[in-house]
Amino acid sequence: MATSRIGMIALSLWSACFPPEGPGPTRPVSVRASDFPQRDVTVDGMRLRYIDVGPTARAGHPKTLVILAGHTSRLEGYDAIVAPLSRRNRVVVLDFPGAGYSDKPDRPYTLELYEETLLHFLDTIGIDQAVLVGGSLGGNLVLRLGHRLPDRFPMLVAWAPGGAWRAQPRLASLMRSLGGRVLFWPTVFIQSRFWYGDDFPGRDAALEGTFAYYREVMSPGFIRMYWEIAISQVETSLFDIAPEIQQPTLLLWGDRDNGANMGAGVAKLHKLLPHHELRVFPGARHSIETEIPNELAEAIDEFVSRPREHLP
Numbered sequence: 001m002a003t004s005r006i007g008m009i010a011l012s013l014w015s016a017c018f019p020p021e022g023p024g025p026t027r028p029v030s031v032r033a034s035d036f037p038q039r040d041v042t043v044d045g046m047r048l049r050y051i052d053v054g055p056t057a058r059a060g061h062p063k064t065l066v067i068l069a070g071h072t073s074r075l076e077g078y079d080a081i082v083a084p085l086s087r088r089n090r091v092v093v094l095d096f097p098g099a100g101y102s103d104k105p106d107r108p109y110t111l112e113l114y115e116e117t118l119l120h121f122l123d124t125i126g127i128d129q130a131v132l133v134g135g136s137l138g139g140n141l142v143l144r145l146g147h148r149l150p151d152r153f154p155m156l157v158a159w160a161p162g163g164a165w166r167a168q169p170r171l172a173s174l175m176r177s178l179g180g181r182v183l184f185w186p187t188v189f190i191q192s193r194f195w196y197g198d199d200f201p202g203r204d205a206a207l208e209g210t211f212a213y214y215r216e217v218m219s220p221g222f223i224r225m226y227w228e229i230a231i232s233q234v235e236t237s238l239f240d241i242a243p244e245i246q247q248p249t250l251l252l253w254g255d256r257d258n259g260a261n262m263g264a265g266v267a268k269l270h271k272l273l274p275h276h277e278l279r280v281f282p283g284a285r286h287s288i289e290t291e292i293p294n295e296l297a298e299a300i301d302e303f304v305s306r307p308r309e310h311l312p
């Protein structure tokens with residue numbers, strides 16, 4: 001087992017040093033594809049892959065939930081919560097530029113780019129108002145966009161959001177200096193230790209699937225996106241805007257998720273967000289959409305289904 005892991009790491013390091021220059025696959029080839037029909041739309045000159053499932057809105061019911069993926073994630077990672085949520089709600093999930101099976105241009109990547117892309121994507125497919133849902137990077141974007149456009153996004157759901165820390169410009173500068181192709185895989189292997197608990201039965205399969213997906217979509221644009229979106233999160237903080245977020249917010253956290261001091265960051269947001277509810281999942285780590293999808297979907301569905309007078 002140890003020998004095979006070393007071999008996999010060596011192969012991955014070699015692949016990262018020489019990523020393919022072509023556009024890459026537009027659909028999963030050697031890894032699991034979504035259970036839901038995959039679509040494509042061009043936004044700002046970039047092809048984006050997405051799914052759009054569940055009943056269509058009528059007179060405000062059901063709600064439209066837009067799930068924002070985590071850093072480097074692909075929409076397949078949310079199938080397990082899309083299935084139950086789409087029974088009563090329209091659910092949309094997209095692959096952001098540079099990730100999943102959307103286009104991966106070799107261009108600058110920032111949180112602002114992702115915000116604008118998401119807004120233009122919603123305009124293109126005709127969604128005027130939605131509940132934003134997401135974890136990690138997705139949770140960061142949920143709170144940023146909710147702060148920016150409260151009328152368009154009247155309810156928010158975020159778990160373990162990136163940016164739940166003080167801005168760290170020195171670390172961001174160091175990452176700019178050191179980040180690149182060679183350090184991609186070592187960094188990812190270190191990060192992956194915090195995604196799932198060691199006792200999570202699906203841990204090995206989830207990690208193998210993620211690493212296989214990375215190898216399949218590896219390209220200069222993917223590598224650039226990985227570092228620049230990480231840097232963009234490190235050099236900004238949600239603490240600055242949290243007190244101004246006025247809409248009802250569901251904040252979620254697995255109590256074993258303490259990478260990057262996430263527990264302290266969520267506790268800080270708990271103090272700063274004016275109209276929110278905190279739900280803690282005992283024994284869960286960072287990727288709760290994979291570890292405990294049923295519990296997560298149940299919490300989201302219950303929150304977005306409440307009468308307004310019962311919201312925080």
